[in-house]
Amino acid sequence: MREEYVEAVLAVVDLVPAGSVLAYGDVAELLGAGGPRQVGAVMSRHGGQTAWWRILKASGGAPEGHEAPALGHYVDEGTPLRRDQHGGWRVDMPQARWTPSDEELEAVEAITEALDRRLHGPEGPGRELSEPGSGMDP
DNA sequence: ATTCTGACTTGCT
DNA sequence: AAGCAAGCCAGAA
Numbered sequence A: 001m002r003e004e005y006v007e008a009v010l011a012v013v014d015l016v017p018a019g020s021v022l023a024y025g026d027v028a029e030l031l032g033a034g035g036p037r038q039v040g041a042v043m044s045r046h047g048g049q050t051a052w053w054r055i056l057k058a059s060g061g062a063p064e065g066h067e068a069p070a071l072g073h074y075v076d077e078g079t080p081l082r083r084d085q086h087g088g089w090r091v092d093m094p095q096a097r098w099t100p101s102d103e104e105l106e107a108v109e110a111i112t113e114a115l116d117r118r119l120h121g122p123e124g125p126g127r128e129l130s131e132p133g134s135g136m137d138p
Numbered sequence B: 001a002t003t004c005t006g007a008c009t010t011g012c013t
Numbered sequence C: 001a002a003g004c005a006a007g008c009c010a011g012a013a
Helices: A003-015 A024-031 A036-049 A067-077 A100-119
Strands: A082-083 A089-091
Touching: A003 A024, A003 A036, A024 A036, A024 A100, A067 A082
Parallel strands: none
Antiparallel strands: A082 A089
């Protein structure tokens, strides 16, 4: 994926306050680009330098393969958790899910805007130039 | 072009 | 509540 997308995702992650979380799909939706799997891919490769535990599955489960350290952070930050039987736990999504304030929403918008600009280029995506040799004439 | 894979989601048993 | 299938989006082989 493009480097610009990676930076946009990480920027959003940095916006999430301690004690709150966002699902992969939520980030994708805020960004208006890519899907849950793309966000997951970004976190997998570049999440190390961020508060990666604040981005997780929509079901409330911690990032695949990182449940132990994630739990430590959740306890630290007082993230709402729910116990389930057999000693399992999961983040209480309805409570923990981050809902951006107006200002925060503005910041998010700034990010998506920058992303669109950098992704589609300073020129609009609506540009219709036909490249030489791209003709599909029979 | 086709197929496989993955820090995902949702809908249906 | 838990398991399964199908969708979904991009990158890699």
